[in-house]
Amino acid sequence: MYKNLFMLFLCMLCIPLNAAQRTKPPQVTIFFVIDQFAHHYLPKLNPFLKHGIKTLLEKGVFFEEAHHPVAVPxxxxxxxxxxxxxxxxxxxxTYNxxxxxxxxxxxxxxxxxxxxDILRDRQSxxxxxxxxxTKVDGLSDRFMLSAHGDPSFATYSFSLKMHPVIACANRLGKAIWLDSQTGQFTSSKAYFEALPDWLTAFNKKHQTEVTKPFYWKTAFPHNSKAYAFAHIRDYEHAAVATSMISDPKKPVIIPGVSPYELFVRSPQSTQFMFSLIRKAIKQLQKEGKKNLLLFISLxxxxxxxxxxxxxxMECIDIIYNLDKQIGDFMNFTNNTFGAKNTLYVLTGDHGICPIPEVTAKKGYFPARxxxxxxxxxxxxxLVKEKYDLxxxxxxxxxxxxxxDQEAIATLNREVMRNILHDLKHYLLNQPGIKKVWTRQEIARLPFQSDDLEQFYKNQLYKNRNGDLTIMTEPYSLITNYEKGTSHSSPYEYDTHVPLVIYRKGHLEHKRITDKVWIPQLPHTITRILGIAKPSASPYKPLPGIV
Ligand SMILES: [Zn+2]
Structure with missing residues (x-):
């Protein structure tokens, strides 16, 4: 009897192992990273999402509480x-x-x-x-290192901006972005000796795409419920007082704003980039690249x-358009690679603070x-009057x-301590400012990992931070600009982003409400792919996946 029980126990041990052996890793992994995709958009826009974003949120493993643990996301x-x-x-x-x-x-x-050196015809x-x-390796590096010389592996990153795409390509991937100088897709010598022929041909075919007049085609009619929100047409505190979506029959023109600057702020820009990525995928298939890791930064x-x-309305309609564009693109990739062979990730790099004056108009008066x-x-x-500096x-x-670093080098410790004390005292008396620290104070204070203050500590790096760091109160924004808004706080609206992992038949239909950190994601993906994780990642994989 004991022998039978022992055999049964052995079999029980074998079941998960065999199940794991049967689950082959996907050959294709695609990241959609929507720049500034704050979680706070979802409850509001969910009823009107119908395509790719909706599919991922509903069918994938959706982490409802995913945060970037940094103070200036x-x-x-x-x-x-x-x-x-x-x-x-x-x-x-540390920052851009x-x-x-x-x-x-x-x-x-x-x-x-x-x-x-940037690869372009004209000198600049x-x-x-x-x-x-970048001081560490990343997913693209690990993926390419895991190929061990197998030429069927490739990693590409695409974006309208160069900094996010380089951050994702690492050293061993290929980065391709839209060049603000020429309005064409390009790269640098860090990735290619010369632009590949297929990319040059694409650029030639679409030479005027970025500068020609375009129409902003909204995802729904202008009077639809999808746009029935307060302040959707409030341009009083926008950086540009003119709407980009005024008349669907007229091309988008704003005096003083260049055609390129308008284009990259429109749904047309990501539509254009998706057409490039389709072209790239067809080319990679011709080259026999079967194992792919693609980052698409929108x-x-x-x-x-x-x-x-x-x-x-501009931001809201961009999300509706991205929903459609991602859906169309997933149809293409599912047909090309097979849905069960493709792993999708959807997330954001940071959120966004609503325009403070709009928040104040809504009744939250401390916003400033x-x-x-x-x-x-x-x-x-203050410093001139008291210290003659x-x-x-x-x-x-x-x-x-x-x-002033040169002046600091000439001051004795006590004077410096007094200046810092006076500046902190001044700042702490300003409405909307909650805390002020010197760099040394942030480094030494014993915050816990969940504390918002810890997020400032996570962002310390030699010679890349300032002397006096400010924490505002929620919805207050310290800025160099009199209009518009930004993302520079450790609060929910800036750090909380959607996070979905989806693979048909394998990773699907789950909602996870535990609080998780975005840096857990790469370790999770490498576990799914069965490869080594990025070297400097101290994080556990996300719960509920592997
Ligand atoms: Zn930004």
């Missing part, structure tokens, strides 16, 4: 979290840009060496681009969101815009002030 750190599975304090992409010793911005992707003063500032929502805010230039001026007046506070970048 921007495109570059957000895409790095999705790609490397770790935090800015490790991958180094940081400041050099002359207080000038250095963009993360900027590479002045020949390695970063624009610097090159590469992932040389930037128009972010570009539009800064200008018009998330309550606008805090102009950085006013703070800068008054802080400098000129222009001591140099610049504001979300969400910190940088002080």
């Amino acid at each position: 921007e495109t570059t750190p957000g895409h790095h979290s999705i790609s490397t599975g770790t935090l800015p304090k490790y991958h180094g992409a 840009s940081w400041l050099n010793s002359d207080y000038k911005k250095i963009r993360y992707e900027t590479d002045m060496t020949p390695h970063g 003063r624009q610097p090159g681009a590469s992932p040389h500032n 930037s128009n929502l972010d570009l539009c969101g800064h200008m018009y805010g998330p309550d606008s 815009r805090i102009l950085a230039k006013k703070l800068l001026k008054e802080m400098n007046e 000129e222009d001591f506070v140099k610049v504001y970048e979300p969400t910190f002030f940088v002080l």
Whole structure:
């Protein structure tokens, strides 16, 4: 009897092993990363989503509480979290840009060496681009390393902007983006010696696509319930007071805004990019590339969101259009690769703060815009008057002030301590400012992993942060701009994004309400694919998947 029980026990052990052996990893993995896709859009727009986003939310494994654990969730750190599975304090992409010793911005992707040269016909003063500032490996690297020389593996990343696509391609993937100088798709020497023929042919065929007049075709008629929301046509505090969707029969023209800048803020831009990606997939098939990892970063929502805010008809209609475009694209990829052979991921790199004045109009009175230039001026007046130092506070970048480093080197400790004390005291007396820390204070304070303050600590990296970091109250925005909005806080609206993983017949029909962190995603994907995880990812895989 004991022998039989022992055999039964052995068989029970065998069942999951055999089941796991039967589940072959998918050959194709496709990430849709919608730039600025805040979770707060979903409850509002869900009833009107009918295509790809709806399919993924309803049929996939939907993590309802997925957050970016950073205090200034921007495109570059957000895409790095999705790609490397770790935090800015490790991958180094603290923000989209940081400041050099002359207080000038250095963009993360900027590479002045020949390695970063942009591939385009015409010469330009624009610097090159590469992932040389990324300090760790990512999913694209791990995927290509797992090929062990098998030529059927390929990793491509596509975007309208260069920084997110480089963050996803890492060093071993291929990055392709829309060049703001030429309006054509391009890359850099970091990825190709010369642009591939199929890409050059595509560019030639669509030479005027980006600059020709276009019409904004909304997903629903203008008077549909899909747009029946408060403040949807409130342009009083938008960065541009003119709507891009005024008359469906007239081409989109806004005086003072270039055709390129309008195009990349429209649904047409991502439609155009999806047509390029279809072309790329057909080419990869011809080349025998069967094992694919594709990142598709969709930037128009972010570009539009800064200008018009998330309550606008422009942003809402971009999401409806992306829903349709993603649906059409999934039909194409399911037909091409087989639905059961394709793993889909849908997420966002960060959220968005509603325009503070619009939030205040809705009745949440503490919401406010805090102009950085006013703070800068008054802080400098304070230091001049009390310590006789000129222009001591140099610049504001979300969400910190940088002080005069040369002057600091000449000051004794006590004077410096007093200046910092006075500046903090001034800032803490401003409505909408909750906390102020020096860099050393953030590094030393013992926050817990769930504390919002910890998110500031996660973003510390040598020479890439300021001297005084500010935490605002919710819905308050410190900004260099008098209109529009941004994403620069550790609060729900900026950090909470949708997250779905879907593979037909394997990973489907689940809703997970546990709080999870976006950097858990790469480890999860590598588990599904059966490959090694990115080296600097300290996170466990997401629950309910593997
Ligand atoms: Zn943005």
